[in-house]
Amino acid sequence: MIEVQHVTKRYGPTVAVDDVSFRVEPGQILGFLGPNGAGKTTTMRVLTGYMPPTDGKAIVAGFDVFEEPVEAKRQTGYLPEAPPLYPDMTVREYLTFVARINGISAADRPASVDVAMGRTSVADVADRHCGKLSKGYRQRVGLAQAILHNPSVLILDEPTAGLDPKQIIETRKLIKELAGDHTIILSTHILPEVSQTCERVVIINKGRVVAEDTPDNLTGRLHGSATIHLQLDTAGMDPAAALKQVPGVTGVSLGEPGSDGRAVEVHSAEGADVRREVAAAVVAEGWGLLEMRRARLSLEEIFLQLTTTEEEEAEVEEAPARSVADADSVESGDSGDSGVQAGGAGDPADRADPAAP
């Protein structure tokens, strides 16, 4: 449905996108992930026909974006990074104009505008001027504009940027609803968003694709062995010997005992689930089992592993790691508050500190 073939985009000597290829199957949601300046927006602009690639080609809904631009654009709904609103128009006037330039007949315009406003919950500001809207409304009017002509492909550049937590959840829900009939690419740098909404992830860094897979495979693939994190109250005893006796356990590393018990990491071979046996062993020893969770690499860690080169590692470890962690904690905190968190997102590993080794 969407196919990007060896797309390269240069601005003068700068290479913004370098030989990027990927495809999105019909009805799928692809998450396009990368740090700022990685080439996400440029790739999306190539896909929407806003700018031609220096090399390679993009095919949307069967049309080459540069051979048959008008047909390809008719099939595409696009929400740019900054919602393209005319400040002097009311929301209804604006959407009616968008319907008109997308070839929706005068008779059908009011209905399609109403449907789009309903889906993005902007009907209550229908008669307000776009220039006077809050950031959240602007973003959603932008989204209404993108889905208005019922395109088969949706390209959304950071669709949840600037929304409050409740709106973020509604927007993600809307995007998931749209996925059946529409093929969707969404870019974001909010990592839990990807694990919550997307079926596939493309991670792009410095203009190159560094990984492409499902969010689950990505998190699974990159850790060589399985690790269980325990918090034990062992009353001063050393748990290592007892735990090593458990079948399947390949190693035990101990943390310092603290007020909340002792942190213990139990390693096992990839694929082996030793949690039951470990729990039984702990109980048999009469220790207090305060916490047990599977330590998986969070998307943050994968993201950092993939987008950090060795020489950068030292500095990146400190600053950006923290900022990603902050963004995440805001994210998960917010979603948690409203209590509508999707199952997969509740994975505690998502909240793990990515700066930790």
Next chain:
Amino acid sequence: MRNIVAIADKELRSYFVSPIAYVVIGLFALLFGWFFVASLSVMVRFSMQAGMFGGGPQSININEFMLRPMLANTAIVLLFFLPFLTARAYAEEKKSGTIELLLTSPLSDLEIILGKFLGVLALFVLMLAVTALHMVILFWYGEPELGPMLSGYLGLLLMGASFISVGLLVSSATRNQIVAGVVTFAVLLLFWVLTWLADSLGPTTGAILSYLSLLEHFDDFSKGVIDTKHVAYYVSFIAFGLFLTAKAVDTERWRG
């Protein structure tokens, strides 16, 4: 065609939902009214003087005394006003990012350019329509010739459209409206005064410069002469301006 009309409609509306249309049309009407009164008083004085010598008021040529000076003044006012109208056409869309909406909608570049051109042209026609009121007054009290009046308006329309095509071209090359307005004004003024050097640059260069001057071609229209040569000049000027605008938009696309 439907798309061109959609864009033109949007452009024209955008002038009316902001104060631009009201300010421009209002002040243009005020200035034109002033020219009308001024040339009327000149004509009345001439008519009186002629009457004193010739025994009784003489009817003098209204077209010569009122229409031509008014059209010439109007041309100057347009030189000042139209760059402000065209300045925003592309510059504002680029600054606010709405150009991304237009360029990713199923529209061709040409449709967008023609739509914008016709939108500004429509506002310009509305400006001219206000002046028709004064012409009605002339017909009410005098007997002007209709032919030269219509040819004069045709001249204004063609000249104004040429200004607009230059304005669109300049606006498509920048995202700053003030830069767009000032550059358009300077370019138009230069085309206006090209003839100033015509005499001192030798016959061939002089002839070329006079031919290129926007003003030179307007003169005959205000005299009531519709010469194909002049019509062809303006039409090709407009077409060339729009062609370059299309190139500029395309170049922008490639540069990103």
